[in-house]
Amino acid sequence: MLEVASAVPAVVDIFLDRAxxxxxxxxxxxxxxxxxxxxxxxxxxxxxxxxxxxxRLPFELPCSMASVAAGREDVPNDSGDPPFPYGHGIRLG
Incomplete structure (x- = not known):
């Protein structure tokens, strides 16, 4: 998928059941x-x-698994500087 997205414009849909x-x-x-x-x-x-x-996102999407590991497990949304923070979203139409 990454190879295709690097070669042509690609719309990527990701099913998120967790961050x-x-x-x-x-x-x-x-x-x-x-x-x-x-x-x-x-x-x-x-x-x-x-x-x-x-x-809107119900949780942040972290920049890496290392940032998740460095976060505190009892504190939500503390992965550092996420590219997609809690509440990030869009309205189309």
């Missing part, structure tokens, strides 16, 4: 979509402008 460190994907993707269980028909509808979308 993930995805800096390599975020750096190479033309667009990055966080999916929390969208149907196979809903995502294309949003991507092609047939439906509006809105959302």
């Amino acid at each position: 993930a460190g995805i800096p390599e994907i975020a750096d190479r993707a033309a667009a990055l979509v966080a999916d929390f269980g969208a149907s196979d028909t809903a995502l294309p509808d949003v991507l092609f402008g047939r439906a509006a979308a809105a959302g």
Whole structure:
């Protein structure tokens, strides 16, 4: 996937059932979509402008697993300087 995203503009949809460190994907993707269980028909509808979308992250996405390991396990959203902080989001439509 990283090879394709480096060669052509790519929209990357990532299903997030928990926080993930995805800096390599975020750096190479033309667009990055966080999916929390969208149907196979809903995502294309949003991507092609047939439906509006809105959302905010319920947790931060850290820059690396090392930053997660350095954080305190009893304190949410303390991974340092996350590329996508808690509450990051967008509204389309």
